[in-house]
Amino acid sequence: MPPNLIAAKPLPQHKLNIDLKDVLFRASLPLLAMLAALLIGAVLLLLLRANPFQAYAAMVTGVFGSTSGFTQSLTKATPLLLVGLGICIAFRASVINIGAEGQIILGALAATWFSLAFRHWPGWLLIPAVLLVSFLAGAIWGFIPGILKARLSVNEILSTVMMNAIALQLMNLLIRGPLMDPAGIAAGTYLAQSERIPEQAWLPRLVPQTLLHAGAILAVVLAVLVYIFLWRTTIGYRIRAVGLNPDASRYAGINVSVYQALSLTLAGAFAGLAGAVEVIGVQHRLLEGITSGYGFSGIVAALFGGLHPLGLVPASWLFGSLLVGADKMQRAVQVPSALIDTILGLVVLFVVASNLLSRRWSSRRTIEISATEEVNS
Amino acid sequence: MTEILSAAVIVGILTSAIRLATPYLFASIGEAFAQTSGVLNLGVDGIMLMGAFSAFYVTLHTGNVWLGALAAMLVGLLMGLLMSLISVTFKAEQGISGIGLYMFGLGLSSLLFKVLVGTVYTISGFPVIKIPFLSQIPYIGQIFFQHSLPVYAAFLLVPLAWWLLDKTTWGLKIKSVGQNPAAADSLGVNVDRVRYFSVCLGAVLAGLAGASLSTALVNLFQENLTAGLGFIAVALVYFGGWRPLGILAGALLFSVVNAFQLWLQVLGVNIQSDVAVMLPYLLTIAVLAFSMNRVRQPAALNKPFERGEN
Numbered sequence: 001m002p003p004n005l006i007a008a009k010p011l012p013q014h015k016l017n018i019d020l021k022d023v024l025f026r027a028s029l030p031l032l033a034m035l036a037a038l039l040i041g042a043v044l045l046l047l048l049r050a051n052p053f054q055a056y057a058a059m060v061t062g063v064f065g066s067t068s069g070f071t072q073s074l075t076k077a078t079p080l081l082l083v084g085l086g087i088c089i090a091f092r093a094s095v096i097n098i099g100a101e102g103q104i105i106l107g108a109l110a111a112t113w114f115s116l117a118f119r120h121w122p123g124w125l126l127i128p129a130v131l132l133v134s135f136l137a138g139a140i141w142g143f144i145p146g147i148l149k150a151r152l153s154v155n156e157i158l159s160t161v162m163m164n165a166i167a168l169q170l171m172n173l174l175i176r177g178p179l180m181d182p183a184g185i186a187a188g189t190y191l192a193q194s195e196r197i198p199e200q201a202w203l204p205r206l207v208p209q210t211l212l213h214a215g216a217i218l219a220v221v222l223a224v225l226v227y228i229f230l231w232r233t234t235i236g237y238r239i240r241a242v243g244l245n246p247d248a249s250r251y252a253g254i255n256v257s258v259y260q261a262l263s264l265t266l267a268g269a270f271a272g273l274a275g276a277v278e279v280i281g282v283q284h285r286l287l288e289g290i291t292s293g294y295g296f297s298g299i300v301a302a303l304f305g306g307l308h309p310l311g312l313v314p315a316s317w318l319f320g321s322l323l324v325g326a327d328k329m330q331r332a333v334q335v336p337s338a339l340i341d342t343i344l345g346l347v348v349l350f351v352v353a354s355n356l357l358s359r360r361w362s363s364r365r366t367i368e369i370s371a372t373e374e375v376n377s
Numbered sequence: 378m379t380e381i382l383s384a385a386v387i388v389g390i391l392t393s394a395i396r397l398a399t400p401y402l403f404a405s406i407g408e409a410f411a412q413t414s415g416v417l418n419l420g421v422d423g424i425m426l427m428g429a430f431s432a433f434y435v436t437l438h439t440g441n442v443w444l445g446a447l448a449a450m451l452v453g454l455l456m457g458l459l460m461s462l463i464s465v466t467f468k469a470e471q472g473i474s475g476i477g478l479y480m481f482g483l484g485l486s487s488l489l490f491k492v493l494v495g496t497v498y499t500i501s502g503f504p505v506i507k508i509p510f511l512s513q514i515p516y517i518g519q520i521f522f523q524h525s526l527p528v529y530a531a532f533l534l535v536p537l538a539w540w541l542l543d544k545t546t547w548g549l550k551i552k553s554v555g556q557n558p559a560a561a562d563s564l565g566v567n568v569d570r571v572r573y574f575s576v577c578l579g580a581v582l583a584g585l586a587g588a589s590l591s592t593a594l595v596n597l598f599q600e601n602l603t604a605g606l607g608f609i610a611v612a613l614v615y616f617g618g619w620r621p622l623g624i625l626a627g628a629l630l631f632s633v634v635n636a637f638q639l640w641l642q643v644l645g646v647n648i649q650s651d652v653a654v655m656l657p658y659l660l661t662i663a664v665l666a667f668s669m670n671r672v673r674q675p676a677a678l679n680k681p682f683e684r685g686e687n
Contacts, residue, residue, distance in 0.1 A: 048492055096472040154665045155615060157419060157472050161608040162665075165658040173652065296480060303473065338487035338600075345423075345481025349459070352469035352477065 022362070029358055030304045030315075033350035041343040050333040062328025063321045069328065071212040075282060077320030079104070079274035081219040083298025084305060084312045085226045086142075086270030091307045092230060093263035094243040099145060099160025100271040101295030102167030103138040107275025109171060110137035112179065112194050112286040115201040115279075123200035130201060131218075131276055138272015139265050141167065146264030150257035156264060164295070175286055193287035203281040215277035220313060222270070227309040239263050271295065293341075297323070300344055303351050384516070386644070390636045391520045395528065396594060397632035400425070400586040400603075402531040404610035405617065405624045406538045407582025412614055413542065414575035415555040415677040416464055419475025421583045422607025423482020424456040428587025430486040433500065433598035434493060442503050446527075446588045453584020456482065457577035465572045468681035479607070487600045497599050502592040503527055527589040534582075538621040551575050555675035558682040568682050583607065612661050616668045619675065627664065634660055 042052035063069045083100045090097040111134045118126060145163055148154040175192050184191040203213040230236035241249045242259045250256050278290055297319055305315030326340035404421050411418045428449035436445035456478065463474045503525035512522040542548035550571050553561040558568045590606075591598045613631065617623030638653040 044488075098472075098476060148662070148666055152666045154662070158608065158612045158615065158665060159662055161605065162612070162658045162662045165605055166655050169652075169655045169658075296476070299473070299476060300480075336488050336491040338484050338491060341484030342481055342488055343484075345477050345479070345484050348477030348480060349463050349469075349474055352473045353463045353467035355469060356467045 025361055026306060026358055029354040030306070030351050033354050034304075034347055036350050037343050037346035040346055041339060044339060044342065045333075045335060048335055048339075050335050055329050055333045055335060058332035059322075059325030059329045062332070063325050067207065068210060069324060071207050071210040073317065073321040073324045074216050075211045075213070075320070076323050077317040078213075078216045078219045078281070079278055079292075079294045080298050080301045080316035080319050081223060081312055082274035082277065083271050083294050084302035084316055085219075085223060085309055086267035087299050087302040088305070088307050088309055088312060089226065089230065089239065089270070090263045090267040091302065092243045093239045093260050094246070095146075095149070095260050095263050095267075096157050097142070097160055097264060097267040097271075098157055098299070099142065099163045099268065099295070100274075100298050101291050101293075102160070102164035103141045103268040103271035104275040104278070104291045104295055105167040105171050106141040106268075107134035107138040107272030108279045108286055108290045109174060109179075109275075110134045110272070111276040111279040112197060115197040116179075116195060119198040119201075121200075126198075126201045127203065127280065130280055131273060134272045134276030135269045136272070138275065139269035141272070142268015143261070143265040146261035146268075149264070150261040160264075171286070171290075172288075175288070179286065181285070191287075194285045196285045197280065201280050202284060203277065211282055213277070213281035215281040218273075218277070222273075223309045223313050226270075230309065235259075235262075271298070274298070297344060300348050300351075303348065386640060388516050388519055390633070390640050392523075393636035393639060394629065394633040395520060395532075396524060397635050398628045399528045399531040399589045399594065400606060401610050401613060401628040401631060402534060402625065403527075403582050403586035403589060404607055405613040405628060406534050406621060407579035407586070408611055408614045409538065409579075409617070409619055409621065409624060410542075410551065410575045410582075411579035412678055413555045413619055413675055414551045414572045415558060415675055415680060415682070416461075416572055416576050417471045417475065417611075417679045418460055418464075418478075418576055418579055419472055419608075419611060420456070420460055420478025420482065421475075421579075421586075421610055422603050422605060423479035423486075424453055424460075424580050424583040425482075425587035425590070425603045425607045425610075426486040426601070427452045427456055427482045428584030429591035429602050430489055430587070430598055431584070432588035433591040434489070436500050436502070436592050437494070437498060440501075442501075442592050445592050446585065449584040449588035450581045451584075453581040453587075454577055456584070457580025458573075460580060461573040461576045464681070465569050465576070468683065471679050471681070483601060490598060490600060494598070497597055499597050500592065502594075502596040525593045527585070527593040531589065532625075535621045535625045542621065552675075554682070555677050558677050558680075562682070562684060568684075572682075583610075586610070609657070609661055612665055615674070616661075616664050618668065630664075631657060631660065 038056070042056070045052040045055050063073050083104065086100065086103075087097055111130050114130050114133045115126060118129070121129070141163060145154070145156045145159040148159050149156045172192070175194055179194045181191060181193055181195045183195065184193070203215050206212045206214060206216065230240060238249070238254050239259050239262070241252070241254060242256050246256045274294060275290065279286055283290065301316040301319045302312060304319065305312035322340065322344075326337045329335060330337045404425060408418060408421055431452040432445035432449040435448040436442050439445075460474065460478050463469045463477070464471050505523060505525050506529075508522040512518040514522075542551065550561070550566050553566060554568045554571045562568050587603065590602060595602075609631065613624055613627040616627040617625070635657050638656050641653055
């Protein structure tokens with residue numbers, strides 16, 4: 001029987017069963033990658049003359065041992081999820097967005113400027129307006145590399161890296177200049193930070209006495225919306241089609257570069273939102289290091305979540321916990337938190353490497369399924 | 378504005394530009410080898426950081442800059458093997474594996490620095506070698522012939538890389554696996570081996586780029602010393618159209634702008650330093666925008682090779 005006839009046969013009844021196995025296999029790969037990275041981390045800890053068991057135990061108890069640790073992990077997961085959603089949209093159009101750091105900064109700048117400029121507005125109006133403005137600011141920072149890719153085929157990886165550097169300098173310029181805290185100037189400290197934003201612009205706290213804010217709920221709702229957008233709308237379908245097979249999409253009449261530019265713009269917009277929630281949810285002002293490297297760790301979280309909006313929810317929480325745990329570990333066993341950056345790098349390397357195994361697995365399963373089909377028929 | 382245009386200042390700017398081009402040349406020429414073979418190594422910055430730290434650390438403890446450079450090359454080689462393993466053997470998405478390598482290098486170099494060194498020290502790096510006679514030529518001598526050894530080496534690398542890529546069978550093999558790996562494979566070229574070799578050569582040069590920074594240009598190490606220099610080096614490869622001479626032109630243009638920006642600050646010209654620091658990055662984007670359509674990149678760049686695919 002020619003292969004195309006096999007493919008055209010109706011789906012077998014036991015399909016659900018196979019899917020479950022497939023999902024389990026795919027989910028276990030990143031976890032194994034993480035385990036391998038943590039093992040290498042343990043070796044590094046031994047070399048640093050720290051007890052790896054004690055260190056990792058400090059991480060776990062740091063996150064799960066107290067309300068404060070647990071809520072901190074959710075607070076850190078929020079920007080990771082938002083950034084990751086953007087990375088995921090871009091990735092689905094096979095565009096790699098390394099520019100989340102810069103887009104977060106633009107979102108944070110916009111949020112700070114807007115909430116200070118319109119400080120007399122009531123909260124119910126100010127908060128949505130701030131979120132919208134940051135969304136747009138991030139979108140612009142994603143649109144620039146997007147349009148450069150679409151019109152002049154500039155490699156987006158390189159242009160987004162440059163946009164990160166430009167955004168960083170722009171923020172440094174503004175928080176040392178027009179946005180600098182007047183109180184700091186009056187006191188003569190000249191701290192590189194903005195004025196505190198008005199209290200009605202603060203996102204409500206979900207648990208009193210903690211940093212956990214309503215942005216966490218917003219992020220989860222947006223994850224569901226992004227899922228619906230990518231899998232249930234025409235634009236989302238086209239974005240995915242462009243990513244899966246640009247040539248076929250072009251023949252089908254889809255303007256590939258427009259959809260790639262759009263996906264980068266959306267990626268920027270979500271990272272911009274992440275910047276906004278950091279300002280109005282956590283810091284309540286703009287200061288140096290506002291991104292906390294979320295632009296890069298968001299990529300890791302997105303990969304870990306299988307580049308799926310819903311997979312990203314647990315994945316970003318896991319990475320939020322990892323970051324909080326790293327802080328606690330640093331204090332418990334006096335190991336620099338750079339160790340965790342190293343481990344995160346290894347996680348990325350191992351996860352992308354394990355994709356080969358997952359591809360081999362799916363192609364083998366496809367062959368097995370068609371073989372059984374053939375026997376059955 | 379008259380003092381900006383004085384001869385002394387112009388000579389000063391050009392002298393710094395030649396110095397500043399050094400790490401870009403090492404890293405970009407190395408990256409050109411990797412990319413010509415079809416592997417986009419975005420982890421250059423991470424390799425440079427590890428190279429810069431190793432060279433600094435070994436020099437600090439042995440007082441021998443040569444051992445430092447050797448250590449940087451070895452560490453570069455190890456990072457190159459890691460990158461090849463992930464990108465060539467495991468056929469990973471190269472943009473992402475490069476970012477992973479960057480994060481790993483950034484994290485590990487910071488960790489090692491904090492644990493092993495702790496504070497910023499200055500070391501005595503490669504000494505300045507004045508080339509006899511040539512360094513006596515007015516202006517030209519000061520600009521070109523009064524530098525440390527790594528600076529000369531970086532510039533000598535350009536014709537060497539051109540010769541290797543364009544005039545040897547070995548260069549032809551690298552080009553063939555970057556253009557059409559399946560055809561190269563059918564002619565008996567071991568695609569994976571050539572890519573391993575090219576990536577590792579690039580990584581060794583990236584290690585040297587880091588070493589030139591920490592033992593010849595600034596003579597110190599601190600966390601994230603390169604500040605994204607490696608990414609600009611990758612961009613310069615695109616700008617240079619994957620040709621060593623083009624890369625030389627890009628590196629010089631970039632470092633002249635950088636040197637100009639530094640001198641503006643030194644001379645106290647009334648321009649916000651952050652605006653000036655932005656200039657090189659804006660320039661890179663502009664340069665990318667004008668160069669992408671001009672030259673064709675290696676056809677198989679960023680595409681892992683699977684045998685028996687076609």
